[in-house]
Structures are given as C-alpha cells and as structure tokens.
Amino acid sequence: MTDSTALRWLNEQHRADRLLCLVLDSQNERDMRQRWLKSSRYEQFRSVYGETVVAELADAGPYVFTFERPDDRRLDALLDRPHTHWGWLASLDRGGLPGWVRHWQERLIVGARPHQALYRFHDARVLARALAHxxxxxxxxxxxxxxxxxxxxxxxxxxxxxxxxxTYPVPDSPPWLQLPLPDEQTLDIRLANAHRFLLAGHVQAYAGLARSEDPHTWLRARLALAEAWGWSSPQRLEFLLLQSLLAPAHELAPHWRPGPDETPDEHFERVDQLSRHWQGEDAS
Incomplete structure (x- = not known):
C-alpha cells in the first residue's frame, strides 16, 4: 500500500494551489513514461536532456510531468514501489515548469573535460543524500x-x-557536489586501494592468502578492524594489512588488540614498536 505520507503531501500541495510534478527516470521506466506521454498535453511535460548538449541522450534521460489531481491514478503504480528508484515528486507555482526544467539543465554537467559526468538529480537516492547534507x-x-x-x-x-x-545561478562550487561519499562507495574505494597496495608490493604473500581464503572477504574484515580501532590513515591501514598478511594463518596475535584505556594513537605506537622489535630480532 502507498505510504500515507506521500498522499498527505500531494493533498497539501494541491490545496495550496500548486502545480504537482513527477520527476521520472525515463531510462528505467520507459513503459511508464510512454503512458504519461500519451495521456499528457504538450505543455504538461518536458524532456530535461532535450535542447541541451546531451540532447542525443534525451530518450534515456529524465522527464518531468505535471498533473492536476493528487489522486491521479497514473501515480499508483509508482507510489506502490518507491524502492525501484523511479524518481520523485515536487510542487511549483503555476506556470513554473519551463523555468524549473532550465534550472536542472544548468546543473546537468559536472566536472571538467575530459572527466565530465551527468548529475543524476532525478535519482531519489541522489536527491535524498543532497537534502540530508x-x-x-x-x-x-x-x-x-x-x-x-x-x-x-x-x-x-x-x-x-x-x-x-x-531562480538562482549555479554556485562556483556547488555544495551538492561536495558531499561525503556514501558508505558503500567509500568502502568500495578503500577495498580497491587495499587490493592494489597488496598486489603492487606483496603479490606473492597475497597469492598465498588467496589459496586458502577469499581475498575480498579477508580485506573487508581487515578494513572493519581498522575502522573499529580508529586507524583511518593510509599509513596505519597499510601497516595493518601487511602485518595481517604476514602473520601465521593471516590472523593477528591477541596482543594486537587495543587495551581498555588505549587511544588509537597509543595502540598504534605500541604494536608498531613491538613489530619493529621482533623484526629486528628476526633479522639478527
């Protein structure tokens, strides 16, 4: 069933005599887009990518539709499955659709050549992160x-x-492009960096690990350990990865665990000194 929050919002905006809008991900909702196109007047919709430098992508780009009634039956199939990330809803002043589409067209391209990308404002997950921060x-x-x-x-x-x-100009440094990465994306980046670090300098030991366990699962566990210990710097993470890789059965001894009153800095300094001491003894 549709969440009453969305229905309540639609009714509130309608009572305030505002124009109701649907922002629709056309790429993943082609059938739904065609249904709305066939049942909308020309002035009730816009292709956001149309008449821009990415006009050739218009068929796969987002569309914005306006509608009159909060109980529009075309919404039912969308509101009942919000987890499919079809888009989101907005309200405007009457006659505000063209200006709002221009607003997003001015914010579509992010980055500088050759690393430009399209800002996926129509994805509810992108919108939610921006609004949260x-x-x-x-x-x-x-x-x-x-x-x-x-x-x-x-x-x-x-x-x-x-x-x-x-109507506002695009800021020189748009704050919505300066947001922290989502946790999953941050983890993916850290996993890739850890994988490259071990391949680049310790490929034989890393290959040995792979013969007995899944490297991806092992790396995830090491990153979780570094997070729990407060060892966020690349230096400390690399130290933990290497020492774990070289340890018997690729697991650290109990003395590696932080003491009850140790800060992350004290903890690192202690095990770093112990490691240097034992490596010196081994070398002698």
Missing part, C-alpha cells in the same frame, strides 16, 4: 523554483520545503 542556506540554489519535494529515502517517504523558491 545541505544547509538551509544552500537549499534554494539546489531546489530552485521548487516549493516542496517529496521523495523516498530508503525506509519511508520524506518531504522537504524550499525556504526561498526562485
């Missing part, structure tokens, strides 16, 4: 003419009001 002062330049938005944020519907709807 942006300050109230940064919201107007992000949401532009939108008065309010309603989106799925992973476990339920959430609505956010724009403090000062209007």
């Amino acid at each position: 942006l300050s109230a002062e940064a919201l107007p330049a992000y949401l532009g003419p939108a008065i309010s938005v309603c989106h799925w944020q992973g476990s339920g519907w959430q609505s956010v009001d724009n403090p000062v709807p209007g």
